[in-house]
Amino acid sequence: MSLSVYDAAVPTLLRTMKNLSNVLDKGSAHCEKEKIEPSVMLSARLYPDMFSLTRQVQVVSDQAKGAVARLAAIEPPKFPDVETSFSELKARLEKTASFVSGVEAARFQGADARAIELKFPQGTLSFKNGWQYLLTFVLPNLYFHATTAYDILRHDGVKLGKPDFIGDIN
Amino acid sequence: MSLSVYDAAVPTLLRTMKNLSNVLDKGSAHCEKEKIEPSVMLSARLYPDMFSLTRQVQVVSDQAKGAVARLAAIEPPKFPDVETSFSELKARLEKTASFVSGVEAARFQGADARAIELKFPQGTLSFKNGWQYLLTFVLPNLYFHATTAYDILRHDGVKLGKPDFIGDIN
Numbered sequence: 001m002s003l004s005v006y007d008a009a010v011p012t013l014l015r016t017m018k019n020l021s022n023v024l025d026k027g028s029a030h031c032e033k034e035k036i037e038p039s040v041m042l043s044a045r046l047y048p049d050m051f052s053l054t055r056q057v058q059v060v061s062d063q064a065k066g067a068v069a070r071l072a073a074i075e076p077p078k079f080p081d082v083e084t085s086f087s088e089l090k091a092r093l094e095k096t097a098s099f100v101s102g103v104e105a106a107r108f109q110g111a112d113a114r115a116i117e118l119k120f121p122q123g124t125l126s127f128k129n130g131w132q133y134l135l136t137f138v139l140p141n142l143y144f145h146a147t148t149a150y151d152i153l154r155h156d157g158v159k160l161g162k163p164d165f166i167g168d169i170n
Numbered sequence: 171m172s173l174s175v176y177d178a179a180v181p182t183l184l185r186t187m188k189n190l191s192n193v194l195d196k197g198s199a200h201c202e203k204e205k206i207e208p209s210v211m212l213s214a215r216l217y218p219d220m221f222s223l224t225r226q227v228q229v230v231s232d233q234a235k236g237a238v239a240r241l242a243a244i245e246p247p248k249f250p251d252v253e254t255s256f257s258e259l260k261a262r263l264e265k266t267a268s269f270v271s272g273v274e275a276a277r278f279q280g281a282d283a284r285a286i287e288l289k290f291p292q293g294t295l296s297f298k299n300g301w302q303y304l305l306t307f308v309l310p311n312l313y314f315h316a317t318t319a320y321d322i323l324r325h326d327g328v329k330l331g332k333p334d335f336i337g338d339i340n
Contacts, residue, residue: 002174136336
């Protein structure tokens with residue numbers, strides 16, 4: 001049984017965002033219980049020049065919608081980075097999930113063979129096809145930022161375990 | 171172009187371990203430059219009940235060899251958790267990579283359709299096939315521990331950037 005790029009990408013993106021959303025719930029509940037100002041937790045980071053918790057979540061959203069847009073060869077929606085609360089970050093993940101799940105599988109046709117280019121101020125990253133883009137760029141980036149969001153909350157005392165990160169495997 | 175489980179799994183496992191090995195080099199060089207006892211860095215963790223840097227690297231190794239063994243339906247080698255230095259952790263990753271790259275692709279035949287069970291003291295995880303096991307368990311676990319190893323070093327002042335984690339995309 002071979003897998004399509006769609007089947008490898010879309011459920012993974014959706015599951016990772018859903019798990020991250022549940023992790024944010026635990027962060028929010030911790031703030032409430034311990035009388036911590038949520039903005040303190042949302043601006044927490046593991047080192048002064050690393051991204052804050054808020055930014056980690058926004059980047060997960062950007063990775064997910066960027067991945068689907070590039071694999072389906074469509075324009076991604078623009079989501080301004082304006083979130084200032086746990087509930088706004090969860091809404092950001094939810095509207096990202098709506099976009100991701102709203103793109104039909106048929107749109108991904110040919111993604112397995114089509115070259116993908118990412119243009120950055122520093123230069124261009126060229127992927128020979130959608131598989132290479134998904135496996136060497138999208139997934140490590142997605143998990144990097146989702147894990148670091150988890151690590152920030154964990155480092156700040158939120159009671160989380162790896163099952164919160166991995167979520168439901170079915 | 172459809173991808174085999176082998177092509178999705180093995181290069182990803184090898185790349186992640188290679189990048190982690192390079193990240194450990196930067197951690198080791200930082201210790202030397204800043205006159206930090208390496209054992210202090212190796213036992214660092216982001217919260218008292220989280221895994222240390224050493225343990226994060228050992229778990230990356232275990233995930234990688236466990237994944238290949240289960241997908242190829244062979245016994246994984248046993249690597250005792252005895253590493254006490256950056257160079258020993260790098261050697262652990264290297265011998266894991268040797269095992270991973272030494273299993274022939276043909277051994278993965280049927281992994282895409284074969285059910286996989288993981289038995290833990292707490293219960294059994296059942297995956298309907300190798301793709302589900304790879305995408306919902308192996309990759310998130312692998313990246314979770316590799317990212318947390320990076321985050322521990324970064325939190326302790328090692329100069330690292332995401333390109334160190336992502337590595338060479340080609």
